[in-house]
Amino acid sequence: KAGVTQTPRYLIKTRGQQVTLSCSPISGHRSVSWYQQTPGQGLQFLFEYFSETQRNKGNFPGRFSGRQFSNSRSEMNVSTLELGDSALYLCASSFSGGTTDTQYFGPGTRLTVL
Amino acid sequence: GENVEQHPSTLSVQEGDSAVIKCTYSDSASNYFPWYKQELGKRPQLIIDIRSNVGEKKDQRIAVTLNKTAKHFSLHITETQPEDSAVYFCAANQYGGATNKLIFGTGTLLAVQP
Numbered sequence: 001k002a003g004v005t006q007t008p009r010y011l012i013k014t015r016g017q018q019v020t021l022s023c024s025p026i027s028g029h030r031s032v033s034w035y036q037q038t039p040g041q042g043l044q045f046l047f048e049y050f051s052e053t054q055r056n057k058g059n060f061p062g063r064f065s066g067r068q069f070s071n072s073r074s075e076m077n078v079s080t081l082e083l084g085d086s087a088l089y090l091c092a093s094s095f096s097g098g099t100t101d102t103q104y105f106g107p108g109t110r111l112t113v114l
Numbered sequence: 115g116e117n118v119e120q121h122p123s124t125l126s127v128q129e130g131d132s133a134v135i136k137c138t139y140s141d142s143a144s145n146y147f148p149w150y151k152q153e154l155g156k157r158p159q160l161i162i163d164i165r166s167n168v169g170e171k172k173d174q175r176i177a178v179t180l181n182k183t184a185k186h187f188s189l190h191i192t193e194t195q196p197e198d199s200a201v202y203f204c205a206a207n208q209y210g211g212a213t214n215k216l217i218f219g220t221g222t223l224l225a226v227q228p
Binding site: 106 | 220
């Protein structure tokens with residue numbers, strides 16, 4: 001089975017712009033979670049989607065949003081980019097989205113905001 | 115809110131020695147504890163996980179122990195090899211409701227000296 005894929009792998013944007021990141025889960029997986037990884041804050045939970053519904057959201061401003069499509073692919077969007085949004089954005093998929101399900105990570109999208 | 119503390123932040127060992135990384139969690143309802151290994155520029159990869167119905171789990175040179183009373187769990191790597199050098203993250207799930215959220219520790223940089 002192919003692993004979790006993310007596109008694009010690298011992005012450079014300027015402050016005020018918006019960006020959309022994409023995540024394709026492992027075939028058959030229905031849950032997609034997004035995490036932000038920075039040297040200072042580590043891995044922080046952004047949100048989780050299951051069957052096209054957002055089930056949980058982390059402590060991030062409303063500029064961060066996401067969605068999931070019927071094929072379980074997910075996108076996240078960040079509007080009005082700030083310098084502090086520079087990070088590695090990782091998505092993870094799991095089969096049923098249960099609380100003890102194993103999550104498999106994608107390679108991440110490295111976002112740089114200038 | 116939920117919190118996972120991880121120690122030490124850096125660990126240097128000689129090849130062949132053992133390495134131990136410890137984590138404590140705050141949510142007594144957590145019942146799933148994965149460990150991820152992240153090499154430089156790579157995605158986090160699951161190396162072992164434990165669920166709260168067991169106290170110890172072993173996979174070749176890697177073992178994890180869980181003490182639910184004390185709310186801590188540890189990763190043990192025996193006979194370390196240079197390829198074990200990476201950042202290791204512990205995590206605990208947020209239990210309750212339909213969610214698949216992981217709270218991560220801050221990571222341990224393990225350096226195995228040949």
